[in-house]
Amino acid sequence: MTRLISTDPATGDVVWEGDASSLGEVERAAVMARRAFPDWADRPRQFRIDALKRYQAALKARAPEIAEAISRETGKALWETTAELAAMQGKVDISIRAYDERTGERETPTGFGRAVLRHRPHGVAAVLGPFNFPGHLPNGHIVPALLAGDTVVFKPSEEAPLTGQLMMECLREAGLPEGVVNVVQGGREVGQALLSQDIDALMFTGSGAAGAHFKRQFAENPHVILALELGGNNPLVVWDAKDAEAVAGIVAMSAFVTTGQRCSCARRLIVEAGPKGDAVIEAVAAIMDRLSYAPWNSTPEPFGGPLISARAAAQAREALQARIDMGARVIRDTGPVDGLSDAFVKPALIDVTDVAVPDEEIFAPFLSVQRVPLFDEAIAAANRTKYGLSAGLVSDDPAKWDRFITRIRAGVVNFNRPTTGAAGDMPFGGLGASGNHRPSAYYAADYCAYPVASFEAGEVRNIEGEMKGLRA
Structure with a gap:
C-alpha cells in the first residue's frame, strides 16, 4: 500500500497522511458510480438541485476550516483561499442558471405535434483535480456534472488530498445517495487506474502536456467525452x-x-x-x-x-x-x-x-x-x-x-484588467494546447449532458398524404 503524505510547502509540516487507493478500491469506486447512475439520472431535477443546495450550505458552514486546509496544503495566502471557498459556494447557483440556459428542456409547436429538446447525462465522470485551486477547479466540474445527472469519481491532486477529503465530506453531509460521488486518493498511478475503468467522461484541469496525453489515450474511445482545461503561455x-x-x-x-x-x-x-x-x-x-x-x-x-x-x-x-x-x-x-x-x-x-x-x-x-x-x-x-x-x-x-x-x-x-480575471457566469477555456474547445465555468453544462432532439405527436395519425409516389 502506497502512503500518501501532504505537507505545508511553507514549513514542511505534515498536513494529511493516509493510504493511496488500491487498484481494487479504484475499481469499486467506478462500479459504485455506474450502479448509482440510473437512479440518480432519473431523479427529478429539483431533487438534485436540493442536494446541491445542501452541499452549498455545508461548504458555507465549514468555509473557514476548508480555506485553512487549502492554505496549509498549497501555501496560498488565506485571503486567496477564503475567496476560493466563496467561489465554490457560488458555483452551485451559477450552475443551476447555466443548466437552464445552456441545456435543460424546451419545446416548439409544429404543424402536427411538437419538437422537443432534452438533455441527458453521459454517465460516470472521472474528475482529476489540480493543486493550484484544489477546491474551486474540481468543484467547477463536479457541481454541473451532478446537476446534469452524472455520477462522479473524483481523484484530488496528490498535493492536496485533505482538500478533496473535506469536499467529499460536505457532499456526503448533503445526503447524496450512495455511489453518486466517490473519491480515490493517490498520484499518477491512481489517476491512470481510474481512466482505465468504465467511464463516460474525463474532466481534467492541469498541464498542456497531460492534456495532450489524454487526447492520445482516448483517441480510439470517442464515446468518452473529454473536457480539458489546460495551461497557457x-x-x-x-x-x-x-x-x-x-x-x-x-x-x-x-x-x-x-x-x-x-x-x-x-x-x-x-x-x-x-x-x-x-x-x-x-x-x-x-x-x-x-x-x-x-x-x-x-x-x-x-x-x-x-x-x-x-x-x-x-x-x-x-x-x-x-x-x-x-x-x-x-x-x-x-x-x-x-x-x-x-x-x-x-x-x-x-x-x-x-x-x-x-x-x-x-x-x-x-x-x-x-x-x-x-x-x-x-x-x-x-x-x-x-x-x-x-x-x-x-x-x-x-x-x-x-x-x-x-x-x-x-x-x-x-x-485594462489582469489576464487572471474571469467571471464565473462566463465560459473559461482556451484553444490549441490550452484545451479541446470545451470551455469550463458557465459552459461546463455543455459537456456534462448531451442533447436529444425529438419530434413528438400525441396520437397515431395516418401520414400517407405526406408520402410521394405511393400507389393507390
Whole structure:
C-alpha cells in the first residue's frame, strides 16, 4: 500500500497522511458510480438541485476550516483561499442558471405535434483535480456534472488530498445517495487506474502536456467525452498607456498572483520598443520589489506564498536559467526568499527580445519581456504560441482594443484588467494546447449532458398524404 503524505510547502509540516487507493478500491469506486447512475439520472431535477443546495450550505458552514486546509496544503495566502471557498459556494447557483440556459428542456409547436429538446447525462465522470485551486477547479466540474445527472469519481491532486477529503465530506453531509460521488486518493498511478475503468467522461484541469496525453489515450474511445482545461503561455500587451505605475499593478496581478500558479497568468509582456516600453518595464520592476512573500498565516497578509513544493521551485529555476543561458537578459532575477523554505521563489523578469525561447509554460512568477516596434507586430507576437488560454491589452486607446479583440487568438481576453480575471457566469477555456474547445465555468453544462432532439405527436395519425409516389 502506497502512503500518501501532504505537507505545508511553507514549513514542511505534515498536513494529511493516509493510504493511496488500491487498484481494487479504484475499481469499486467506478462500479459504485455506474450502479448509482440510473437512479440518480432519473431523479427529478429539483431533487438534485436540493442536494446541491445542501452541499452549498455545508461548504458555507465549514468555509473557514476548508480555506485553512487549502492554505496549509498549497501555501496560498488565506485571503486567496477564503475567496476560493466563496467561489465554490457560488458555483452551485451559477450552475443551476447555466443548466437552464445552456441545456435543460424546451419545446416548439409544429404543424402536427411538437419538437422537443432534452438533455441527458453521459454517465460516470472521472474528475482529476489540480493543486493550484484544489477546491474551486474540481468543484467547477463536479457541481454541473451532478446537476446534469452524472455520477462522479473524483481523484484530488496528490498535493492536496485533505482538500478533496473535506469536499467529499460536505457532499456526503448533503445526503447524496450512495455511489453518486466517490473519491480515490493517490498520484499518477491512481489517476491512470481510474481512466482505465468504465467511464463516460474525463474532466481534467492541469498541464498542456497531460492534456495532450489524454487526447492520445482516448483517441480510439470517442464515446468518452473529454473536457480539458489546460495551461497557457499567455501574452499581455501594453501599448499607449500613459500611467506606467497603473500599468505595473495590472501586470503584477497578471503575472505574479498565486505566485504565478494560475493557468491564466501572463507569462509574456509585450511592449513598445523605446522610451514608452522602458517606462513600463521600470515600473513593473519597481512593483516587483514591493511584493511580499511569506507563509499563509503571516501577519500582515502576504501578496503570495511558496510554490507547491521545493521540487517545483527547483524545476522552475532550472527552466528560467535555461532561458538566461539562451541569451535572455535579467532585469530581476529569482532566488530564495530569505529565511523561508526552498519552495519560495522571488518573482523574475527577463528580456527575451530577439531570443528564441521555448514556447512553454513555467508555472511560477516569472515574466518574459519582448519589445516590438509596431502594434500589429505586438498582436502577431502575442499569437505566436501553440497555446490560447488568456491574453490581455493595456492601453488608453479604445481603437487599439477594437483591433486587438478581433485578431487575438485566446479564450479569455481582457482589456485594462489582469489576464487572471474571469467571471464565473462566463465560459473559461482556451484553444490549441490550452484545451479541446470545451470551455469550463458557465459552459461546463455543455459537456456534462448531451442533447436529444425529438419530434413528438400525441396520437397515431395516418401520414400517407405526406408520402410521394405511393400507389393507390
